[in-house]
Amino acid sequence: MKNHVFLIISIALLAGCTASKEGEQEAANPAATILLKDFAPEVINNIPKTHVERAKFDIIDMHAHDYASSEEEIAQWTKTMDRVGVLNTAVMHCSWIGRPFEEYVEAYAPYKDHFKFWCCFDYTGIDGEEWPECGIKALERCKQLGAVGIGELGDKGEGDTYARPADGKDIHINDPRVKPLIEKAGELKMPISIHIAEPYWMYLPMDATNDGLVNAVTWHVDTTNCYGYDKLMETFENAVRENPKTIFIACHYLNMTHDLPRLGKLLDKYPNLYFDISARVAESAHTPRATREFLIKYQDRVLFGTDNGMDAEMYQNIFHVLETNDEHFYVPEYGYHWALSGFNLPDEVLKKLYHDNAYRILTEYR
Numbered sequence: 315m316k317n318h319v320f321l322i323i324s325i326a327l328l329a330g331c332t333a334s335k336e337g338e339q340e341a342a343n344p345a346a347t348i349l350l351k352d353f354a355p356e357v358i359n360n361i362p363k364t365h366v367e368r369a370k371f372d373i374i375d376m377h378a379h380d381y382a383s384s385e386e387e388i389a390q391w392t393k394t395m396d397r398v399g400v401l402n403t404a405v406m407h408c409s410w411i412g413r414p415f416e417e418y419v420e421a422y423a424p425y426k427d428h429f430k431f432w433c434c435f436d437y438t439g440i441d442g443e444e445w446p447e448c449g450i451k452a453l454e455r456c457k458q459l460g461a462v463g464i465g466e467l468g469d470k471g472e473g474d475t476y477a478r479p480a481d482g483k484d485i486h487i488n489d490p491r492v493k494p495l496i497e498k499a500g501e502l503k504m505p506i507s508i509h510i511a512e513p514y515w516m517y518l519p520m521d522a523t524n525d526g527l528v529n530a531v532t533w534h535v536d537t538t539n540c541y542g543y544d545k546l547m548e549t550f551e552n553a554v555r556e557n558p559k560t561i562f563i564a565c566h567y568l569n570m571t572h573d574l575p576r577l578g579k580l581l582d583k584y585p586n587l588y589f590d591i592s593a594r595v596a597e598s599a600h601t602p603r604a605t606r607e608f609l610i611k612y613q614d615r616v617l618f619g620t621d622n623g624m625d626a627e628m629y630q631n632i633f634h635v636l637e638t639n640d641e642h643f644y645v646p647e648y649g650y651h652w653a654l655s656g657f658n659l660p661d662e663v664l665k666k667l668y669h670d671n672a673y674r675i676l677t678e679y680r
């Protein structure tokens with residue numbers, strides 16, 4: 315009995331001692347207190363880290379915007395393009411709240427060898443009696459002013475939210491009112507670049523299971539009063555199917571980097587569909603083998619795009635992923651907590667992705 319009492323007291327003391335130590339350890343354990351948003355790991359591995367100063371082949375950048383706010387900035391941009399190997403850049407007027415189309419064409423005119431102009435659909439008068447003639451006329455006018463394509467149109471659920479000058483609310487790409495413009499675009503040999511939906515994490519619950527949580531919170535889509543992901547994909551597929559003579563460029567891998575086989579099925583079905591890789595480096599370079607395989611398989615349908623400003627480093631970060639076999643590196647600007655790895659794309663694929671596919675669309679298609 316005495317022994318039993320002693321044993322019980324000893325266990326109690328021991329347990330108390332352990333509990334307090336655990337409490338202290340818990341308080342001192344950074345893994346339990348560091349927030350995901352503050353996670354900024356540094357790679358310690360002794361592995362290759364390649365700096366790609368200039369792209370291996372000449373580039374046509376099919377996705378950028380009217381970033382430069384002065385002639386000096388435009389001039390600086392062209393210098394950076396020359397340095398990193400970009401021949402010319404699509405400056406997309408839609409989605410950029412700024413000057414009217416003709417003003418920006420004028421602003422870039424002294425450097426027009428470096429830039430291609432893209433315009434919006436003008437929905438002014440879409441419910442009036444002069445539609446679609448007035449919409450077609452606006453498109454023809456842009457073409458005369460030098461526009462080579464249309465975009466970036468954008469539908470995140472509420473219609474063409476990037477539209478200028480008229481509001482594109484509730485105007486989705488498969489809207490019968492838009493069809494005459496899409497057909498005209500085909501006739502004028504102007505490809506349509508369009509942003510549909512957002513990366514899939516933005517639609518999932520904002521909780522600890524959300525793999526893309528850090529960025530998903532910023533770009534979270536509330537679909538209560540608008541089209542959700544699948545509905546948007548349906549509108550897009552309808553438009554692509556119903557307008558086979560018009561080329562569509564789905565921006566950002568059609569926001570399907572999480573499900574490339576689904577994008578592959580669409581590419582298999584519709585020869586008038588292309589996609590650009592812009593602004594989805596981080597969303598694809600954490601699955602380098604699957605993405606590499608996909609880019610090799612669809613090497614005739616992929617287009618280079620940036621959509622991310624004018625800095626040399628911005629371009630070089632993309633080259634690093636596309637060209638090298640480096641693994642486990644971080645690009646903090648992309649925001650995600652995961653590490654990236656390079657695709658090490660074969661030269662013939664790189665050449666098509668960087669240049670040849672875009673060249674074909676902008677010359678032969680025209």
Ligand SMILES: [Zn+2]
Binds near residue numbers: 409621
């Ligand atoms: Zn864009």
